[in-house]
Amino acid sequence: MLAxxxxxxxxxxxxxxxxxxxxxxxxHRQAVARPIGRPEAFHVVCHECEGILxxxxxxxxxxTAQKSVGRSRKTHV
Numbered sequence: 001m002l003a004x005x006x007x008x009x010x011x012x013x014x015x016x017x018x019x020x021x022x023x024x025x026x027x028h029r030q031a032v033a034r035p036i037g038r039p040e041a042f043h044v045v046c047h048e049c050e051g052i053l054x055x056x057x058x059x060x061x062x063x064t065a066q067k068s069v070g071r072s073r074k075t076h077v
């Protein structure tokens with residue numbers, strides 16, 4: 001079971017994504033401090049309850065982030 005999941009809030013810098021994760025234990029939301037450039041799984045510590053969060057980023061997550069950033073750039077130009 002995942003203790004943390006990407007919440008859909010992302011931003012892209014070049015080809016790398018940054019994400020916000022939500023702790024499933026306490027509900028605290030926090031930004032992942034490092035860029036995410038490929039599908040991977042990693043652990044972060046919740047800043048609120050200090051629980052260990054396992055975050056899985058899939059190719060679909062990255063694709064969705066790319067599409068989202070593409071739409072927001074078009075509306076801001």
